[in-house]
Amino acid sequence: MSRRGRVMPPSDLLASVSRREEDGVSIVAVQGEIDASNATEIGRELTDISNLALGSVIDLGQVSHIDSTGIALLYELHVRLERRGQGLAVVAPEGGAARRVLELTAFDTRAAVTADVDGAVSAVRSIAGADPPPQPDPR
Amino acid sequence: MAAFGPEDALLSAEADLVEQRAGILLVDDAPENLTALEAVLEPLGERLVSAQSGEQALRALLHEEVAVILLDVRMAEMDGLETARIIRSRPRTRHIPIIFLTAQASDVEEIARAYASGAVDYVVKPLEPDVLRAKVAVFVELSRERAERVRQSQARAHAEAIAATVRKLQIVSDAALAHLELDELLAEILERARTLFDADAAGVFLRDDDDRGLTLRASLGERFPLADREHVSFGEGALGRLADERRPALLAAVELPPQPGAASSRIDSFLVVPLLGSESLIGLLYLGARAGRRFAAADLELLALAGERVAIAIEHAKRYAEGLELVEILQRSLLPERLPSHPRLELAARYRPSGFAAQVGGDWYDALVLDDRRIGVMIGDIVGHGIRAATTMGELRSALRAFAIEGHPPGEALHRLDRVVQATLGRGMVATAMFLILDAEAGTVTVASAGHPPPAVVGADRRVRFLETTPCLPLGIDDHAAASERVHPLAAGDTLLLYTDGLVERRDESIDAGFERLRDALREAPDDVEALCDHVLDRTLGDHPGQDDVAVLTVRLLAGPSGPLALTLPATVDSVTVGRHQLRAWLRVTAPELEIALARDLELAFSEACTNAVRHAYGPRDATFSMRAELVGNEIVLEVRDHGSWREPLGERGGWGLRLIRAVCEAVEVERGPIGTRVRMRQSLPLEPAASSARPAAGAGSQS
Numbered sequence: 001m002s003r004r005g006r007v008m009p010p011s012d013l014l015a016s017v018s019r020r021e022e023d024g025v026s027i028v029a030v031q032g033e034i035d036a037s038n039a040t041e042i043g044r045e046l047t048d049i050s051n052l053a054l055g056s057v058i059d060l061g062q063v064s065h066i067d068s069t070g071i072a073l074l075y076e077l078h079v080r081l082e083r084r085g086q087g088l089a090v091v092a093p094e095g096g097a098a099r100r101v102l103e104l105t106a107f108d109t110r111a112a113v114t115a116d117v118d119g120a121v122s123a124v125r126s127i128a129g130a131d132p133p134p135q136p137d138p139r
Numbered sequence: 140m141a142a143f144g145p146e147d148a149l150l151s152a153e154a155d156l157v158e159q160r161a162g163i164l165l166v167d168d169a170p171e172n173l174t175a176l177e178a179v180l181e182p183l184g185e186r187l188v189s190a191q192s193g194e195q196a197l198r199a200l201l202h203e204e205v206a207v208i209l210l211d212v213r214m215a216e217m218d219g220l221e222t223a224r225i226i227r228s229r230p231r232t233r234h235i236p237i238i239f240l241t242a243q244a245s246d247v248e249e250i251a252r253a254y255a256s257g258a259v260d261y262v263v264k265p266l267e268p269d270v271l272r273a274k275v276a277v278f279v280e281l282s283r284e285r286a287e288r289v290r291q292s293q294a295r296a297h298a299e300a301i302a303a304t305v306r307k308l309q310i311v312s313d314a315a316l317a318h319l320e321l322d323e324l325l326a327e328i329l330e331r332a333r334t335l336f337d338a339d340a341a342g343v344f345l346r347d348d349d350d351r352g353l354t355l356r357a358s359l360g361e362r363f364p365l366a367d368r369e370h371v372s373f374g375e376g377a378l379g380r381l382a383d384e385r386r387p388a389l390l391a392a393v394e395l396p397p398q399p400g401a402a403s404s405r406i407d408s409f410l411v412v413p414l415l416g417s418e419s420l421i422g423l424l425y426l427g428a429r430a431g432r433r434f435a436a437a438d439l440e441l442l443a444l445a446g447e448r449v450a451i452a453i454e455h456a457k458r459y460a461e462g463l464e465l466v467e468i469l470q471r472s473l474l475p476e477r478l479p480s481h482p483r484l485e486l487a488a489r490y491r492p493s494g495f496a497a498q499v500g501g502d503w504y505d506a507l508v509l510d511d512r513r514i515g516v517m518i519g520d521i522v523g524h525g526i527r528a529a530t531t532m533g534e535l536r537s538a539l540r541a542f543a544i545e546g547h548p549p550g551e552a553l554h555r556l557d558r559v560v561q562a563t564l565g566r567g568m569v570a571t572a573m574f575l576i577l578d579a580e581a582g583t584v585t586v587a588s589a590g591h592p593p594p595a596v597v598g599a600d601r602r603v604r605f606l607e608t609t610p611c612l613p614l615g616i617d618d619h620a621a622a623s624e625r626v627h628p629l630a631a632g633d634t635l636l637l638y639t640d641g642l643v644e645r646r647d648e649s650i651d652a653g654f655e656r657l658r659d660a661l662r663e664a665p666d667d668v669e670a671l672c673d674h675v676l677d678r679t680l681g682d683h684p685g686q687d688d689v690a691v692l693t694v695r696l697l698a699g700p701s702g703p704l705a706l707t708l709p710a711t712v713d714s715v716t717v718g719r720h721q722l723r724a725w726l727r728v729t730a731p732e733l734e735i736a737l738a739r740d741l742e743l744a745f746s747e748a749c750t751n752a753v754r755h756a757y758g759p760r761d762a763t764f765s766m767r768a769e770l771v772g773n774e775i776v777l778e779v780r781d782h783g784s785w786r787e788p789l790g791e792r793g794g795w796g797l798r799l800i801r802a803v804c805e806a807v808e809v810e811r812g813p814i815g816t817r818v819r820m821r822q823s824l825p826l827e828p829a830a831s832s833a834r835p836a837a838g839a840g841s842q843s
Contacts, residue, residue: 014716035719036712036750065719065739067746068795097739104802105795 014038015063017045025087025124026050027117029059034070043073047080055087055124059117060098071105078111087127088112089120160186161279162205166196166222167240168214176209179268183276193217197225200232206282207275212241212250220249223259234285236278238262238271297437321456325357328449332426333359336438340406340427344371344378345453346420353382353422361406361427378411378423385420387412387443389434408433412446416454424449473533474690479508482728483579485695486516487668491641491676492688501528501570502639502690503536507543512580515543518591518637518692519572522613535559535570535614549574549587550624553614557589560615570614573637577629579696584635587624589614592640592650597661599632599706599721605654606635631698632706632721634668636661641687642679653679666720668693697728703769710762710781715749718766722777729770730824740803741822745777747796748818752781755816774823782815 015032026049034042049056058074060066074090081088089112092098102108112123125131163185165176173189180187188203190196193214199205208226212219219239226232239250239261250261260278262271329341342358347370355369371378381388390409406427414422424446428434478486488504501521508514517539521528538559542552552574560570573591577584586594586606590613593605609623629635636657643653660678664671672691680689698704704725708714722745726738745766752764764781797818801807806821 033716033719035746036715036753038716039712065742065746067743067750068799069750071795095736100736100739101743101799104799 015042017042019045019048021053022117022121023125024052024054024130025057025121026053026055027057027059027121029062031062033065034063034073035065035067036069039069039073042070043076046073046077049081049086051084053086054128054130055081055089057089057091057117057120057124059091059120060102061091061093061096061117063092063096063098066098066101068101068105071101071107074102074107074111078107085128087124089114089123089127091115091117091120160184161207161282162186162188162203163275163279164188164190164196164199164203164205164208166190166193166209166214166219167211168192168216169211172211172240175266176271179266179271180275183272183279185279193219193222193225196222200226200229200235205235207278208235208237209275210237210239212239212246213243236260236281238274238278240264240266321453321460322357324452324456326359328452329357329359332424332442332445336410336426336434336442337428337432338410338426339429339432341425343414343422343424343449343453344382345422352379356422361429381411382413382420382423385413385415387439387446389436389439407431410434410439410442412439412443414446414450414453416450421450421453473529473536474503475505478506479514481508481514481579483512483697484514484577485668485697486693487672488690488692489672489676490688490690491680501532502641502688503532504637504690504692505536505540506692506694507540509543509546509576513576513578514694515549515574515576516635516637516692516694517543517572517574518639518690519570520591520639520690522569531568531570534563535572539572539574543574548624549576549585553587553589553611557614568615571640572614573608575635575637577635577694577696582629582631582696583626584629585624585626587611590616592638592643595636595638595657595661596627596629597634597636597664598630599717600708601662601717603658603661629696631696631702631704632724634671634693634695636671636675637692637694638675639688639690641689642675642691644687666724668695698725703767705765705767707763707765710753710764712750712753714764715746715753718749718779719746721766722768725768726775729768730775733824737822737825741775741777741820744800744803744820744822745779747800748777748779748820751796751818752779752816755781774821777820777822778817780815780817 015030015034015038017028017030019026019028021027028046030042030045046056046058056077058077063070078088090098090102090107092102092113093115099113102113107113112120112127114120114123122131163180163183165173165180165187166189167173167176168191170191173191177187177189185206188199188205190199194217196208196210210219210223214222219241223237223239226235226237237259239246239259241247241250241261242264244263247261247263250259260274262274325343329343332338333341338360340358340360343356344353345356346352347354352370352372352375354371371382373379374383377390388409388411390411391407406429408428409425410427411423411425413420414424424442426434426442474490475488478488480486486506488506490502490504502519503521504516504518506514506516517536519532519535519539521532521535535556539552539556542555547555553572556572560568571588571590571592573586573588573594575584575586575594584606586608588608589611591608593608595603595605597603606625606627608625611623638657640650643650643657645653656679657675660675663678664674671693675691676689704721706718706721708717719742723738723742726733726741730738745768749764749766762782764779766780767776767778769776769778797807797809800818800820804820804822808817808819810817810819
């Protein structure tokens with residue numbers, strides 16, 4: 001039985017975050033696993049969005065585990081962006097780890113959840129009023 | 140391509156038409172005096188230049204090199220003293236000795252006053268032919284000596300400049316021998332050559348492997364205009380013929396053939412030198428200069444010299460590359476091609492050569508399955524480097540493997556190995572070795588070590604310990620008794636790390652610091668054994684890629700197929716990850732056919748339960764919680780137990796933990812007791828791999 005403080009890989013080994021911008025939309029891609037051990041750091045990355053951006057796309061396509069701590073981050077982010085008039089869309093392909101949890105927590109009924117980044121970018125642009133609403137996803 | 144042959148274009152070194160006779164300038168405004176002087180000096184056999192006035196004399200000096208001047212003092216226009224003053228004021232003529240001719244004794248005093256310098260003499264008329272001739276001869280001789288001195292010092296300076304240039308090129312090629320790969324070497328050499336020779340283009344053609352021609356391998360500046368392609372066949376075209384003849388050539392102006400997309404430019408002058416290897420021509424080195432600059436014959440000589448060094452450097456670089464490849468092949472052939480696989484064990488290994496490339500080391504490792512419950516793992520280190528160390532390593536590895544297969548326990552096997560070292564490898568060969576047998580069923584590891592650093596074990600809880608071994612001398616030191624064995628328990632989830640001393644030893648510090656660094660690295664290592672090896676190497680070697688080569692081998696004991704997974708972890712958020720990863724590894728072994736979606740659901744439920752336990756575990760700071768996973772019949776039972784009490788938060792954004800658990804598991808029980816909370820989750824495994832009806836539908840647990 002351990003009584004030591006730090007007992008696991010540092011969070012940076014658990015997940016990595018990369019960001020870029022496309023058509024005025026900030027795209028934050030997370031790779032790896034999101035849980036209570038790295039939620040604070042991930043949350044900081046997710047909320048780091050320019051005021052000038054139309055909104056944010058959170059790409060969870062490469063996430064192999066996300067639990068309620070991660071979903072709570074998304075809910076917070078959603079509320080925050082809504083208040084700032086910015087859009088939010090989450091990329092979570094069918095069959096992926098993230099899609100299942102987003103559906104179980106009904107996040108997909110609250111915010112746009114798309115299968116790919118392009119769809120998410122147009123969703124954010126239309127939420128922010130930059131584009132007309134996109135055609136319904138045939139999938 | 141320009142129509143010309145190298146023979147026509149070769150510039151012969153310009154003949155150095157140095158006037159062998161010394162010039163003597165005679166200045167007198169009376170023609171009859173000039174005639175008399177010429178008559179007196181004719182026998183000296185030198186070149187006589189006459190002037191009838193000071194102005195004429197000054198004009199003559201503008202283009203004549205003279206050794207001595209005979210100057211009449213009394214002249215109509217500009218007198219001798221004034222003429223001499225002007226001659227002495229010009230830098231080009233300042234040093235020329237002057238002999239004044241005068242008929243007046245008073246002039247002598249004036250001359251002495253005005254020119255108290257040794258380069259000035261006087262002759263009082265009437266002239267004494269022998270005396271005058273002798274004086275002039277002395278000055279001519281002095282002038283010759285002076286010219287010779289200047290020529291010699293110029294020659295020395297030139298020689299020194301060439302030596303300096305060669306030295307610079309030498310520095311380039313010498314530095315290159317140690318570090319540069321061929322292409323880097325060529326780029327470096329071309330850049331240096333272009334600078335030294337002030338060239339506008341430079342390049343190297345190298346001989347093709349099929350020996351049919353040369354191909355441009357590296358170039359700077361203008362593309363090589365002597366060939367329209369980057370390939371040249373032997374004997375064809377100017378370059379092909381030069382390659383055949385293997386001699387340096389200075390080529391004249393060539394109109395560049397028009398290059399698509401590039402402005403046509405004029406290369407006025409080319410140097411091409413052969414690069415001669417120890418056996419044959421290995422290539423050509425060329426330099427080109429444009430717009431008025433012309434290379435000289437001396438440049439060609441220098442470049443030819445440089446070419447000799449460049450050729451050596453290129454051969455070295457090629458041999459170095461081949462050597463590296465050889466070392467790699469050797470290393471690969473001596474280390475096991477793949478590690479054995481065992482359902483209960485995960486193995487990974489790395490070999491990292493020393494920072495001095497091409498220096499093959501003597502570190503080795505090996506692993507083999509002994510029977511269905513035991514595997515043997517071995518690691519060793521031969522003192523020394525080089526091919527001999529590497530091949531010895533190969534012998535020891537084979538020998539120890541044979542002893543292991545014969546069924547000798549670790550201590551006995553090492554004892555036999557020591558006899559091999561002493562009997563066949565001779566004195567002076569020292570090696571350390573360690574042999575461990577892991578028994579997956581019994582959960583034990585038996586270890587014997589001959590002077591090898593102790594293995595480390597990192598537990599599922601990330602605690603790191605070093606396994607004690609009985610102290611024993613390295614192999615080959617002396618007659619020594621069988622190394623005694625120690626048996627240590629090994630729990631499911633424990634990861635054993637074997638390594639060679641390069642991992643923990645640094646020249647400038649104690650080995651304890653190295654052990655501490657390894658301990659820290661292991662504590663924070665990733666779960667995956669492959670990633671763990673890389674992590675440990677990166678963290679411990681860091682910026683000190685070393686003096687020594689390093690081998691590491693990790694073995695993780697996985698939970699048995701029927702055995703439960705039971706862990707007690709500190710109540711920190713990091714334990715959520717550890718617990719989940721342990722469950723993942725346990726599921727892989729216990730239910731290898733499990734559908735990925737179902738495995739993810741179980742991990743999710745488990746992660747939620749662990750998160751709640753950590754969040755709600757009240758008590759002292761070093762509180763813990765326990766987790767357990769078990770296969771009961773066809774059902775997986777997960778349990779997380781803490782010492783706090785769960786309060787289910789209200790509202791949409793809290794309390795997802797339990798809701799998610801309920802959504803993904805068939806059955807969930809939460810028991811809140813006085814000493815803590817226990818959550819038990821059950822999930823039956825599908826009887827057929829494809830059946831997933833047991834999985835609840837999406838959204839079942841949400842309230843919306």
